[in-house]
Amino acid sequence: MDKNRIFVSFSIFIFLLAVGGIGYFLLNQTSEKSAFIKLLVGNQIFEVEIADEPLEHSRGLSGRANLPENQGMFFIFPDLANRTFWMSGMKFSLDIIWIKDDQVVGMAENLPPAASGDPIFYSSSGAVNKVLEINAGLVKKLGLKIGDKVLLY
DSSP states (O other): OHHHHHHHHHHHHHHHHHHHHHHHHHHHHSOGGGSOEEEEETTEEEEEEEEOSHHHHHHTTTTOSOOOTTEEEEEEEEEEEOOEEEOTTOOSOEEEEEEETTEEEEEEEEEOOOSSSSOOEEEOSSOEEEEEEEETTHHHHHTOOTTOBEEEO
């Protein structure tokens, strides 16, 4: 009887230790990468998630149900190049703002998610090293324009 009680207690201890370890691991996966940083575009402030790794570039906002109005995803690339984005796995429409260094150089507005499994591609008209994705219609609503300065802080 005492051996059974010890075995059960030990089993519960191991189970709780494993659950705690998994919880700790999951909590530490939400590093500063998931934190929002402020981005000034013209005179508008957005809270953005930074995407500066190839996997983050590829995933983007795919699979999310929505995006709060004042939030976005800010893609940072190591070099200037023509960039192509796709709407694969998107569930809502976007505006894309193409940025060279710290200035808006182009925009693609009201881009719908793909109606079927086939992705829709959108490309910058020139070399850029940053891209901002925000909810569709915000470029017009907020009066964002080519030439606006962009500042991350």
